Amino acid sequence: MNFAMALDYQSCIDCKACEVACKEENGVQLGADKQRIWVSQSEKSIFGEPFVALHPSQCNHCQDAPCVDVCPTGSSYFALGGIVMTNKDTCILCKGCMEACPYDARFVDDTHVAVDKCTFCYDTRIVNGEMTTACQATCPTKVRLFGDLDDEEGELIQMLNKRKFYVLKEDEGTVPKLFYMLPEHDKNYAMNSVDEGTNIYTWDEFKPIIEMAKAKRKPQWQAMQE
Amino acid sequence: MQVEISRRKFLQGSVALSITGGSAVSFTNLLATDKKPLHKNVKIATVCEMCVNKCTAWAKVEDGIVKKLDPNPLFPKSKNMLCARGDAGIHALYDPDRLKYPLIRIGKKGEGKFKRATWEEAYHAILNGTKLFKGMKQILEEEKDNRSTLGYCAGEGMGEHTFKQFMGDLIGSANFVNHSSICLKTTTAGYALTLGAYGKADLDNAKYVIMAGANRAEAILTPDTMDMFKRTRGRGLKLIVLDPRYTNTAQHADKWLGIKVGTDLAFVLALTYVVIKEVLFNKEFVAKNMNHFQEYKTHILSNNYTPEWAEKITGIKAHEIYTIARDFMAHAPSAIYYQGRRTAWSLQDFQLRRAQAIFTALGGGIDMKGGIVFGKKLPLDEHTVEIPLYANIQRRIDKKEATFVGPNGTWIGFRNAIIEKRTPYPLRAMFSYKQNPMQAIPNIAKTRKMFEMLDLAVTIDTMPSDTVMMSDVVLPECTYLEREDPVKSFAGVEPAIILRNKVIEPMYDTRAVYDILKGLSQVISKPLFKITAKYDADVQEEIEDASYEDVYEENGFDLTKAYVHTQEHINKERVVNEYGEEAYKTLKEKGVFYPHMDTYFKQLGMNEYQYYPDDKKYYTSPGGEKLDAQDTCIDEKAIAALKKNLGTASGKVECYLETMKKNGVDPMPTWRDELYNEAPKGKFKFVTGRHAQQTQNSTANNIMLLDVMRENYVWINKEQADEKGIKYGDIVEVKSSVGIIHIKAYPTIKIIKDVVFYVHGFGQESTGLTFGYRNGASDNMIIEDTIESVFGTAAMHETLVEVRKV
Missing domain, CATH: 2.40.40.20 (Barwin-like endoglucanases)
Known part of the structure; x- marks a missing residue:
C-alpha cells in the first residue's frame, strides 16, 4: 500500500467544508493558523480582469520526506502506506520539521505541546479499514480522491492514467504525493492556474520517480499501530 | 501529553452572558460519564439543520456524546456531502451559550435580564403576564378575542409548519410573517405566475446557464452547488455570471460581467430583444406553450430594448449581449436563466423574474432534462388536526402595504405599519420561532422600536439571539440533533422522503417545538376559550344549543387535542399508511426512503452514487403537474394560493398577466427608469x-x-x-x-x-x-x-x- 491523493482543484469553490471536517474529525486545535488542511488562493489581474485560482492543500506525505530526516527523536515517521505521521508523546517541539517542510504543512498544537499535521485520517479511518478521508467525504464538489498507488485497479491509478497532473515544489526533491489534476477542457484556466516552470506529468512519467523514492524509504515504514 | 483547559478558564470565557442565573450547567458537566447515554458507539441517521438544505448526515455517537457528523450519501438532493456549516453542527449542540432553560424577563426590555423559570412558570407568564408585561389573556380580553392581535413569525425549518399550525390554525391569528418577503418572494411569485411554478434548474444536465446575482459557490444550495461546479470550465456547462462582484461562482464562469446594481431587468429585456428580432426562439415551443407571445413580441420590439440601449444602463457591452443571446438559444432547450434565491434586490424585481422566466421559456427548456424541471413528489399520508373557528379574527394588518400581500406577509410593511401606527387594529404580541427579526429585517432601529411597542414578545430559539434579548418570555428549543422532526417528502427529478431522527436526548431543560407547543396548549387552552365564549357570537350561539364543555371539546377549541400523539407516532403513521412497515424501518435506520431504493441506489465510485437509473428519473413531471416541493424555503401552499388568485388556468407560459393589469401593475416586464x-x-x-x-x-x-x-x-x-x-x-x-x-x-x-x-x-x-x-x-x-x-x-x-x- 502506498497512500496518495489526487486533487481535481478546478472544482474547488473554497467553501471550507474540508477544513472544518478535518478539525472535527481529528480534534485539531482551534485557530486560523492551526490548519492541517487549507485552500490557498492566488489572485491576479489579467488585462484588468480578476483571476483567482484555488489550490486546496495539506501535507504532501512526501515519499522522500525531509521532515522525517531532521527529527531528532523519531517523532516524525512513516506509518503504514508511507503516511507521514508525528508522535505527539516524543515530540520535543524543536520545530526542525517545520523548517524542513517546504509546504508549511506543520504547526504547533498547543493543547498537546507538539507538532501537528495531516494524517490522511490515519487514526480515525485508515486503521478501521476506511478508504476515504474526512476531507474527501465532505467535499460538495468532490475535489479529492484518496487512494493507493500500488492498486493498479484502483480509482486513483485509473484517474492518474487518464489525466495529466503536477505536484507542488518538485524542485525540493521530496517526491510529494498530492497530485494536482490539470484542467483538461479549459486551457486558459489551466495555463493561469499553474506556475511557470511547473512540470506536467503523466503517470507513466511520474511512476518511476515514486518507485525510486519508495524503494529508498520503504524500510523505514512502520507497521500499523493501534 | 494533553493540556487540560481548566474549567475555571472556560467559565471565565462565558461570563459575558448577562442572563442571570446562567452558566450553571457547564460543558464539562455534559461530558461527565455518569450521565446515562441514550446511545453508545452508534451511527444515527439525521438531517442537518445548519442551513435550509436538509442534507442527510450520520451522527457518530460515543457514550452519549455526538463526536462527528458525516455525510449520508443516500439522499439524492444532498448527494454525498456536508458543507462547513454541516460539519460544524456539533458546535450548535455543544455551544456553551445555548439557551438552557425557559426565561422570563425581569429587567428593562432589551436589557437582557431574565430569570430562570420552569416550563410551567414560563407558560403561565405567557398567559397571564407579569408586572412587567401583559399576557395573552389580558390582550385577548382587551381586543375582544381578535386573535390576529397576536402576530407570529417563523424561520424556515422542518418545524415551521408545526409552529404555523399552532399560531395560525389553533390560536387563530392571521398575522404571519416569514422569510419570504426578505428572501425569494419576487422570484417564486414571478416564476409561479409565468411558468406555473418556481421549479428547479437542472444543473446536472444544462449546457448553458446564466447566473445573475446568484452565487451557488458561496450560498450553497443542494443539489445545484454540487451539480454545477463539477461541470464548469469546459466540462459540459457553459456559465455566464453577472454580478457586481467577482464571486467564487464568477471564478468558475466562462464569462464574468460586472453588471451595475439594479439593472438586470434591462439586460434580460435586451437578450429577449435579440432573440425575438433575430427569430432565434424555439418556434414550436412558443406556438404550443406560450400565451400572448405576439403582444410580448410587439412590446419588446416597440420599446426598443436593444443591446445598445441596455449597454448604457447596465454597463455591459452591447456585443456581449448579442453573443450571450445567440449562444443561449444555440444551447437551448438545455439553457437556463437561473431563477435565483434571495432575490430581494431592487424595486423592479418581480418584473425581472418574469422576464427571466419568459426568456428561458423562449428557448423551450421547461419541464425537460437540462431545463427548468418540476419532477415528482412522493406522497405522505396527511396528519390532520381539528381546527377551531373564531368569529372575531380580523384580516392581516399589512394588506395595504403592497399590491398583493399573501399569507406570508411583507415583513417590512408589517413592521412599519406597526411602528407608524397604520394598522387597522393594534398588533400587540409577537411570537417568534427560529427567526431573528432583529437581525433579519432591514433597518434594525425600526425593528427594535416594534419590539419596544409590543405588549408581549415570546421567542423560541436555541441561541440567545438579538430577538431573544428583546423578548418577555424565552422558550429554549433543543437543537436538531436532539429531536425528531416531521417527516418530509422532497419533490424532484429523483424524489425522496427523509427523516430527522433524534440523536441524543435534549440537553438541559430544552424541548422540541412540538413539545413546547403541547405544553403551552395545556396551560392556555381553557382560559382562552373562556374569552372566546365571552366575545364570539357564533360560539355563544353554539353554547346555547349544546353545553359549554361540548363546544370546547368538539369544535377544536381544546387545543391539546392536536398534541395527543408524539411526533414519532405521527411520522410513523404517515409513512406506514403509505408505504408499509418495511419502508418506515428503512427510513428510521437510514434516514432516507424512496421506492426501489434497495435496487436503484448504487455506489459507482469513491465519490459517485446512483440514486435512480437514468430512465427512472422524472425530468418531465408525470401528468404535467408543476410541483414546488423541492425545498423547504418554498411554501407550496402560499404559491398555490397565489396562482389561484392571480394566475390563469391555462397551464401555459404567461407573457401577459391580466390580473396585474387590473391592479395597476405592468402586465408584461417593462423597464421603468423612474424605479432605477x-x-x-x-x-x-x-x-x-x-x-x-x-x-x-x-x-x-x-x-x-x-x-x-x-x-x-x-x-x-x-x-x-x-x-x-x-x-x-x-x-x-x-x-x-x-x-x-x-x-x-x-x-x-x-x-x-x-x-x-x-x-x-x-x-x-x-x-x-x-x-x-x-x-x-x-x-x-x-x-x-x-x-x-x-x-x-x-x-x-x-x-x-x-x-x-x-
Missing part, C-alpha cells in the same frame, strides 16, 4: 450577500465556523479605495440614511466601482453571544427599509452609502 437610481458621485450602492461559512445570522456564535471566517470585511473597488487612502484592514465608516457601522476594509479588483459589499450574519448585538457579540458589522443596520410595490418584498440593494476611513 444610479449612485450619485461620492456615494456607493450597497449590496449584501451570503457565504458558505455562516447561515444568515443563526451561526454567528459557532466557534468552528468563526475559525474559518472570523469577521466580515467591506469590499471596495481597489482604485476607489486608493483614492480614499483606504488600505486592507483599515477601519472604515459606512453610513446610510438609516445607520452607521464600522468595519474593516477589503480593497479588491473583485468588485466594480461605485458598489460596496459586506456579507450578512455578523455584527450581532446580543451580549449572550460570547463570540458573535459585536463581531464585524450587521448589514441590516444600514440597509434602508425599501420595498418593491407588487408583493412588498424588501429591496435590499437600493441603499446608497458613504464610505470614509476613520
Whole structure:
C-alpha cells in the first residue's frame, strides 16, 4: 500500500467544508493558523480582469520526506502506506520539521505541546479499514480522491492514467504525493492556474520517480499501530 | 501529553452572558460519564439543520456524546456531502451559550435580564403576564378575542409548519410573517405566475446557464452547488455570471460581467430583444406553450430594448449581449436563466423574474432534462388536526402595504405599519420561532422600536439571539440533533422522503417545538376559550344549543387535542399508511426512503452514487403537474394560493398577466427608469450577500465556523479605495440614511466601482453571544427599509452609502 491523493482543484469553490471536517474529525486545535488542511488562493489581474485560482492543500506525505530526516527523536515517521505521521508523546517541539517542510504543512498544537499535521485520517479511518478521508467525504464538489498507488485497479491509478497532473515544489526533491489534476477542457484556466516552470506529468512519467523514492524509504515504514 | 483547559478558564470565557442565573450547567458537566447515554458507539441517521438544505448526515455517537457528523450519501438532493456549516453542527449542540432553560424577563426590555423559570412558570407568564408585561389573556380580553392581535413569525425549518399550525390554525391569528418577503418572494411569485411554478434548474444536465446575482459557490444550495461546479470550465456547462462582484461562482464562469446594481431587468429585456428580432426562439415551443407571445413580441420590439440601449444602463457591452443571446438559444432547450434565491434586490424585481422566466421559456427548456424541471413528489399520508373557528379574527394588518400581500406577509410593511401606527387594529404580541427579526429585517432601529411597542414578545430559539434579548418570555428549543422532526417528502427529478431522527436526548431543560407547543396548549387552552365564549357570537350561539364543555371539546377549541400523539407516532403513521412497515424501518435506520431504493441506489465510485437509473428519473413531471416541493424555503401552499388568485388556468407560459393589469401593475416586464437610481458621485450602492461559512445570522456564535471566517470585511473597488487612502484592514465608516457601522476594509479588483459589499450574519448585538457579540458589522443596520410595490418584498440593494476611513 502506498497512500496518495489526487486533487481535481478546478472544482474547488473554497467553501471550507474540508477544513472544518478535518478539525472535527481529528480534534485539531482551534485557530486560523492551526490548519492541517487549507485552500490557498492566488489572485491576479489579467488585462484588468480578476483571476483567482484555488489550490486546496495539506501535507504532501512526501515519499522522500525531509521532515522525517531532521527529527531528532523519531517523532516524525512513516506509518503504514508511507503516511507521514508525528508522535505527539516524543515530540520535543524543536520545530526542525517545520523548517524542513517546504509546504508549511506543520504547526504547533498547543493543547498537546507538539507538532501537528495531516494524517490522511490515519487514526480515525485508515486503521478501521476506511478508504476515504474526512476531507474527501465532505467535499460538495468532490475535489479529492484518496487512494493507493500500488492498486493498479484502483480509482486513483485509473484517474492518474487518464489525466495529466503536477505536484507542488518538485524542485525540493521530496517526491510529494498530492497530485494536482490539470484542467483538461479549459486551457486558459489551466495555463493561469499553474506556475511557470511547473512540470506536467503523466503517470507513466511520474511512476518511476515514486518507485525510486519508495524503494529508498520503504524500510523505514512502520507497521500499523493501534 | 494533553493540556487540560481548566474549567475555571472556560467559565471565565462565558461570563459575558448577562442572563442571570446562567452558566450553571457547564460543558464539562455534559461530558461527565455518569450521565446515562441514550446511545453508545452508534451511527444515527439525521438531517442537518445548519442551513435550509436538509442534507442527510450520520451522527457518530460515543457514550452519549455526538463526536462527528458525516455525510449520508443516500439522499439524492444532498448527494454525498456536508458543507462547513454541516460539519460544524456539533458546535450548535455543544455551544456553551445555548439557551438552557425557559426565561422570563425581569429587567428593562432589551436589557437582557431574565430569570430562570420552569416550563410551567414560563407558560403561565405567557398567559397571564407579569408586572412587567401583559399576557395573552389580558390582550385577548382587551381586543375582544381578535386573535390576529397576536402576530407570529417563523424561520424556515422542518418545524415551521408545526409552529404555523399552532399560531395560525389553533390560536387563530392571521398575522404571519416569514422569510419570504426578505428572501425569494419576487422570484417564486414571478416564476409561479409565468411558468406555473418556481421549479428547479437542472444543473446536472444544462449546457448553458446564466447566473445573475446568484452565487451557488458561496450560498450553497443542494443539489445545484454540487451539480454545477463539477461541470464548469469546459466540462459540459457553459456559465455566464453577472454580478457586481467577482464571486467564487464568477471564478468558475466562462464569462464574468460586472453588471451595475439594479439593472438586470434591462439586460434580460435586451437578450429577449435579440432573440425575438433575430427569430432565434424555439418556434414550436412558443406556438404550443406560450400565451400572448405576439403582444410580448410587439412590446419588446416597440420599446426598443436593444443591446445598445441596455449597454448604457447596465454597463455591459452591447456585443456581449448579442453573443450571450445567440449562444443561449444555440444551447437551448438545455439553457437556463437561473431563477435565483434571495432575490430581494431592487424595486423592479418581480418584473425581472418574469422576464427571466419568459426568456428561458423562449428557448423551450421547461419541464425537460437540462431545463427548468418540476419532477415528482412522493406522497405522505396527511396528519390532520381539528381546527377551531373564531368569529372575531380580523384580516392581516399589512394588506395595504403592497399590491398583493399573501399569507406570508411583507415583513417590512408589517413592521412599519406597526411602528407608524397604520394598522387597522393594534398588533400587540409577537411570537417568534427560529427567526431573528432583529437581525433579519432591514433597518434594525425600526425593528427594535416594534419590539419596544409590543405588549408581549415570546421567542423560541436555541441561541440567545438579538430577538431573544428583546423578548418577555424565552422558550429554549433543543437543537436538531436532539429531536425528531416531521417527516418530509422532497419533490424532484429523483424524489425522496427523509427523516430527522433524534440523536441524543435534549440537553438541559430544552424541548422540541412540538413539545413546547403541547405544553403551552395545556396551560392556555381553557382560559382562552373562556374569552372566546365571552366575545364570539357564533360560539355563544353554539353554547346555547349544546353545553359549554361540548363546544370546547368538539369544535377544536381544546387545543391539546392536536398534541395527543408524539411526533414519532405521527411520522410513523404517515409513512406506514403509505408505504408499509418495511419502508418506515428503512427510513428510521437510514434516514432516507424512496421506492426501489434497495435496487436503484448504487455506489459507482469513491465519490459517485446512483440514486435512480437514468430512465427512472422524472425530468418531465408525470401528468404535467408543476410541483414546488423541492425545498423547504418554498411554501407550496402560499404559491398555490397565489396562482389561484392571480394566475390563469391555462397551464401555459404567461407573457401577459391580466390580473396585474387590473391592479395597476405592468402586465408584461417593462423597464421603468423612474424605479432605477444610479449612485450619485461620492456615494456607493450597497449590496449584501451570503457565504458558505455562516447561515444568515443563526451561526454567528459557532466557534468552528468563526475559525474559518472570523469577521466580515467591506469590499471596495481597489482604485476607489486608493483614492480614499483606504488600505486592507483599515477601519472604515459606512453610513446610510438609516445607520452607521464600522468595519474593516477589503480593497479588491473583485468588485466594480461605485458598489460596496459586506456579507450578512455578523455584527450581532446580543451580549449572550460570547463570540458573535459585536463581531464585524450587521448589514441590516444600514440597509434602508425599501420595498418593491407588487408583493412588498424588501429591496435590499437600493441603499446608497458613504464610505470614509476613520
